[in-house]
Amino acid sequence: MNRNVLAIEKALENGRGILRLEPAWVPRSFCIPGKRLKLHPDDYYAYGANRGGIDERWFASTVKADNGPLTTEFEGLSFIHAGKDERVLLRDAIELAGADILGPDIMRKHGGWQAFAKFFDNQEPLAHHIHHTDAMAAHIGQKGKPEAYFFPRQLNIHGGWFPYTFFGLNPGTKREQIKECLSVWEKRDNNILALSRAYTLQLDTGWDVPPGVLHAPGSLLTYEPQRSSDVFSMFQNIVWHSYNPIELLQKDIPEAKKNDLDYYIQLLDWELNVDPLFFEHRFMQPKPLRPYEEMRAEGYEECDIVYKSEYFSAKELTVLPGRTVRIADSGPYGAIVIQGHGRIGSLDIESPSQIRFGQMTHDEIFVTAGSARAGVTITNASEVENLVMLKHFGPAA
Numbered sequence: 001m002n003r004n005v006l007a008i009e010k011a012l013e014n015g016r017g018i019l020r021l022e023p024a025w026v027p028r029s030f031c032i033p034g035k036r037l038k039l040h041p042d043d044y045y046a047y048g049a050n051r052g053g054i055d056e057r058w059f060a061s062t063v064k065a066d067n068g069p070l071t072t073e074f075e076g077l078s079f080i081h082a083g084k085d086e087r088v089l090l091r092d093a094i095e096l097a098g099a100d101i102l103g104p105d106i107m108r109k110h111g112g113w114q115a116f117a118k119f120f121d122n123q124e125p126l127a128h129h130i131h132h133t134d135a136m137a138a139h140i141g142q143k144g145k146p147e148a149y150f151f152p153r154q155l156n157i158h159g160g161w162f163p164y165t166f167f168g169l170n171p172g173t174k175r176e177q178i179k180e181c182l183s184v185w186e187k188r189d190n191n192i193l194a195l196s197r198a199y200t201l202q203l204d205t206g207w208d209v210p211p212g213v214l215h216a217p218g219s220l221l222t223y224e225p226q227r228s229s230d231v232f233s234m235f236q237n238i239v240w241h242s243y244n245p246i247e248l249l250q251k252d253i254p255e256a257k258k259n260d261l262d263y264y265i266q267l268l269d270w271e272l273n274v275d276p277l278f279f280e281h282r283f284m285q286p287k288p289l290r291p292y293e294e295m296r297a298e299g300y301e302e303c304d305i306v307y308k309s310e311y312f313s314a315k316e317l318t319v320l321p322g323r324t325v326r327i328a329d330s331g332p333y334g335a336i337v338i339q340g341h342g343r344i345g346s347l348d349i350e351s352p353s354q355i356r357f358g359q360m361t362h363d364e365i366f367v368t369a370g371s372a373r374a375g376v377t378i379t380n381a382s383e384v385e386n387l388v389m390l391k392h393f394g395p396a397a
């Protein structure tokens with residue numbers, strides 16, 4: 001029998017339908033790590049100083065990071081931990097046993113797991129950039145990339161240098177103004193942020209960011225559920241006096257269009273960018289699934305934290321100290337524990353205080369479709385501290 005099949009069967013049996021996942025770390029050459037990922041201080045440049053610092057951790061990912069020619073073989077991909085020295089890529093497991101993991105309905109409709117989440121942890125703001133729509137991503141054989149943000153208080157012990165995010169463009173902005181910004185890329189600061197507006201980032205809230213919307217993420221550690229894609233194009237050439245090479249503007253642009261300024265304008269969903277009610281339409285406050293009093297009486301609190309996209313969603317689950325609960329969901333999901341310790345099903349779970357690069361942890365899991373629908377039993381082993389996890393879901397069947 002295929003070795004991967006045996007590892008999948010073992011992992012499913014050991015976790016009774018809940019899979020333990022290994023940490024997946026991603027560096028970015030254009031970012032400064034905020035050092036809130038709980039990595040050991042010596043390990044933020046574990047891929048090599050030339051690769052840049054590690055400022056992302058990806059969860060339940062079946063998509064490889066696109067970090068240029070130096071990208072390592074499995075960068076960004078999640079591994080299922082089946083036992084000592086036994087592991088299999090989540091991507092391969094779904095290809096081999098997708099109906100058991102995601103359920104037959106999702107496999108028929110979507111062909112696999114079409115979402116992942118990440119922690120984005122940058123000390124400084126990121127450049128104003130966009131992720132392609134499906135129509136534009138199709139030109140390079142990729143899928144578009146909607147994403148969303150949530151700012152968990154547990155992981156934001158400091159706010160970084162600029163906890164504000166620019167979104168979209170000022171109403172009344174003209175396309176020619178954007179083309180002018182791009183045309184001076186290698187001559188001077190293109191000052192594109194003068195055409196946008198910044199919003200103060202608030203802990204335990206979030207934003208919906210559809211593809212085609214310009215955004216310059218701020219410096220809070222961010223939980224980002226998103227579609228399984230890594231396409232982008234930078235539109236800001238200088239961030240905090242640091243130059244972004246033009247290759248980041250041209251990263252996912254067809255060769256024949258790299259110098260076509262009109263093509264870059266087509267990457268933008270213009271109406272969404274200049275929406276005068278951008279805050280009202282894109283900001284997300286947590287929404288409790290039931291009245292808090294009812295949930296607390298049963299030992300937990302659960303909120304929808306990402307809920308404006310058809311491609312993914314996310315929840316925050318808190319199990320109160322010393323309580324055991326049974327939680328059912330409509331479909332499979334990836335989860336990361338961000339506070340406390342206890343058990344989910346047959347697996348121990350805990351939020352670590354420090355992680356070495358390459359070290360196994362007990363904070364990340366994937367709950368299969370059958371287990372999610374049947375309900376999983378979660379116990380908070382602490383008598384004083386909450387057990388908190390973030391759960392992200394793909395598109396519905």
